Amino acid sequence: MTGLPAAHGGPVPVLTLGDILLVTLQGELQDGAAEHLQNDITHRIASNPDPVRGVVIDISGVEIVDSFLGRVLAEIAAGARLLAARTVLAGMRPAVAITLVELGLTLPGVVTALDTEGALSLLDRTSSATLPADREEGA
């Protein structure tokens, strides 16, 4: 029951819900797992029989977003965008948002929603258009 579980630090599962990929991050993301997740998401977008419209990353189970995780999330979003999929970050805890702002890590180019449901409806509303953050970047 105690000790480092064998599967921890292992691959983070990526769920497919129609044309949306859903990832639920829990706890800390290790180096290897982050790289694996990024690869996994990119390959799924490229190889999915139906075009993947969006990637939702739920971080409601994450207590600490540091610069490493911030960079991973930004890179996943950038990779997905190159493959014509939108990434929405869902469920950020208020304390995490405060810390990110204090650290100056404001995740430019990453679109957020309060929860997964909000992220899905955001992707629904913007199916063929660009998300607000994309427009901001272009401006």
Next chain:
Amino acid sequence: MTGLPAAHGGPVPVLTLGDILLVTLQGELQDGAAEHLQNDITHRIASNPDPVRGVVIDISGVEIVDSFLGRVLAEIAAGARLLAARTVLAGMRPAVAITLVELGLTLPGVVTALDTEGALSLLDRTSSATLPADREEGA
């Protein structure tokens, strides 16, 4: 980067997707987290503004299902059923299925699907009816 992360063994996030609750298990579930998850799911079913139709537990990220986790899953399903929600276990790895059968842990009363998408469509098809395993139990 190494060492036991602070958030591990902490609460497993429960996502709400319309009238479905979605839980993605990753790695090993500790005693406290299991109890917390069971409480969390039960209270969400009871207090959700819309009636919760089903609970999908994705275990594609779980490499080992032992008798402890098997019992936790069965208890979550039993609790959800008492509150009129169906539980579907999604994404079990073939190796896990083989081990469960070898151990004689065949999870009676737990309905399974190959992946989360299959679980959602199973819940869609059986919205007001009972799932196969419920009928089996009654027989």
